[in-house]
Amino acid sequence: MAKLFIFGIGGTGSRVIKSLTMLLASGIKSFNDFDIIPIIIDPHKDNEDLKRTVSILDHYQKIKDKIGTNNEFFGTKITTLQSLDSKRRMGGTYSFTLKAVSNTKFKDYFSYSSLNDENKSLAELLFSGKSIDTNKKEIDLLDIPMDIGFVGNPNIGSVVLNQFRDSDEFKDFANNFSEGDRIFIISSIFGGTGAAGFPIVLKNIRNAVNNKELANGGYLQNSAIGALTVLPYFNIETDKDSPIKRGDFIEKTKAALGYYQNNVNPILNAMYYVGDDYSGKPYKNDAGQGGQKNDAHFIEIAGALAIIDFMNTDSDSLLCEGGKPLLNICKEYSIKEDAALLNFKHLNDYSNTILRRNLVQFTLFKKYLDKQFEQSIGNKTWSTDTPAIDHSFKNNQFFNSNLKSFLKAYEDWLTELNQNSRGFAPFNLSSDINTTVNGFEMSKSMFGLGKFDFDKFDMELNRTVRNEVYSSADQKLIQLFFKATSAIVSNRYGF
Template sequence: MAKLYVFGIGGTGSRVIKSLVMLLATGVEINQYEVVPIIIDPDEANGDVTRTIDILKNYQNIHSKLSFTDADKNQFYKTKISNITQNFRLTLSDVKNDRFKDYIEYSGLDDNNKALINLLFSEENLNSDMEVGFKGNPNIGSVVLNQFRQSEDFLKFASSFNQDDRIFIISSIFGGTGAAGFPLLVKNIRGADHNLPTWKYLQDAPIGAITMLPYFGVAPDADSKIDKSTFISKTKAALSYYEENISGNNSVNALYYLGDDLTKDYPNVEGSVNQKNDAHFLEVVAALSIIDFAKTESSNLNNYEGKAENPIYKEYGIKSNSQSVIYENLGDLTQILLKKPLTQYTQFLLYLNNKIQDSSDQNWAKNLNITTLLTQPFYSNYLKKFNQYYLEWLNEMNYNQRGFSPLNLDVNDTNLFDMVKGVTPNIGWLESGGKNYNRYNYMLSKQDKTTSNNGSSEQQFMDLFYTTTEALVTEKYKF
């Protein structure tokens, strides 16, 4: 199976990977690629990073218990996610507990070189603590991140890369880590050491990238080195640099641009465990750009000696403007991609959250021995924890700006199928089994009769809920 290596640089990179994993969990297709996330962030305790890593691990544990042969019905968690580095991270050496001046061994320089460094970096730059990232300073990030090529983790990636694999890079353009890391990573991939047996594959690898323009702000804080008033000027400077060194020299095959002028200020946190920004609609759109790249025909991604022959540039727009986006605000192709899997998986989650503990007397539940299954790690540890993250992800996007809230999560046993905003569900006068969760239970029992009893209990459980939610979504919404 061909692999798609997804590099997530900085906090934005981690959050986009999180949104990608959520989409894959719902069954969104990514052209049969095996996804290999690699997070690049010097801030080891970054809350966005640690949360994404935990989500990835839970996904892997769920996927490992399932099979996806032609006989299996379930499509949730179908895409394989693997890691070639510890905790999905590319380790940066010599940044922990280090100031930038110590990293560059400033004290050991002669007077002439110190004078040069003082021209290039301010005193504040030189005293920056690199353990929490580069705090919006790409000039620092470019020096530190240039160690990519010599790192053990980069060599692991390079050695595992095959001819049919692809690469996608996620970065923001208005901070420090992403703005510096993106061009350096491209340079090091295209110019891989010729002693590596895979160097030619890397030189001519199909590379896609998304560069996130400002889409959120940070609250004013006189004590913080992060100032949102500099975001636009940093973006302009980075775009000017990219024009020469990324798009200007055809370094990547597909470059996606994304930003928004409707923004919300997040707490001004410089890093570590407290940097845990809410999920955002644009991070879902960025994840969709990865899927779009994966589905792009190989003939449109050709390279010659490290240069894209026909580079592609894309932006994204919604069909109708809204501060809180629902399905009908999205373009037609996006609706086709998202409506069914997101709605279907959310129906699955709602049953598990609201009814599964009371379902033991149902025939389908007895056949599955549901009481035992709910005590197994597959459900009690991995699926339950993943679903907590999934619900958190939906709720955070709902209350963000620009918000994304296509689904009503407050439905209950009186209005279960009113969950899709802007869509009136098809409700019959005489529905077999009754309405709402009674109808859901009836459909579970009906599908249970057609679901194979082969495979593990986990597989049977997922097959049953996938076919049931698929039938309900088709029945109620015609998706």
């Protein structure tokens, strides 16, 4: 199976990977099957977006390991870089470990005190300016603590992230990269970590053939590389004590785009741009001290769609010679109708083709587990047929820990999308099952089926279970509900 290595840089990288994971859990797949290997690069280890994404990925991987192959929900394999090693098979982390940043100021990172006077003056010139420390006191950039990120300063990030080239993770990545594998890089363009990390990661991959310590340098030099550049897409609170200013986003974006045009785009196979100028509910102005826990945003779903589009791109369009793509693809994203609160009817046809059906199925699956599962297990045919899904099943680790935790994260994700501004509210999780999908109501007359309820849901599950063979109760739950919800969506929504 070909692999897609996804480098998620900074908080935006984590949030896009989280949205992608939700889409993959719903059964969305690429035309060209890939195993997904996320590698998150973020010096801010207390970043709540990073921690939430890693937790979601861990639950997904454990669910996938239990249900095996030939499933639609959780159908795409997601794994850590380290688990690709045949000697390890399991374990590892999704996060790239930056060395020498914990409890370290920037000037100590590059041994400022050991420099001579001339080099100290040069460092002070290159990194002049002020920032805010964890106590909201003004400090020189040289005194920024490294473990809260780069506080919107890509010039600092570029120095620290250069260690990527010599890291164990980069060597593991190169050792496990094969012909036909692909690479995707996610970053924001208006912050510090993403804007600094993207060019560094890209250039080190293209120049891997010159690094004698790396395996598969030729494959990496001519690999198919796509990238998502996230332009400003959210508002932030005004805080005179914070170094993060909304007004700086556009200027930083313009400067970075100018650099990308000449130094980045020519060596990329495909560049995807997303952003939003809708000035809605501001995020908390958190330079890093508060953990940076941002609500999910629709732009992150658009970013996940870019990754799926890249996976779907024909290999003949992604060829390289000598590290130079034969074709440079650039794409932007748009919605069909502008609205402060989006649902499926506001999206373009391409998005609905990919998103709508699978997300509706997955949401119906969750709603059944929340509202009806307890009443039906043990007395419905779909539950009692071997392998049985009974009351003891509810207490196993697969269901009670991994699946329930993942579905709770899915609910939180949908809630945050709904409450954000610009918002995305495709579902009403608290409504009657007939009005779960905002903008659509289940058909009452199609094929004379009458009003849909959980009894009819159970009838569909009973009908479906007769035609399937399952390897375990865990696998049965996932596959049975995908098949049943597929029939329900076809019959009741017609899409």
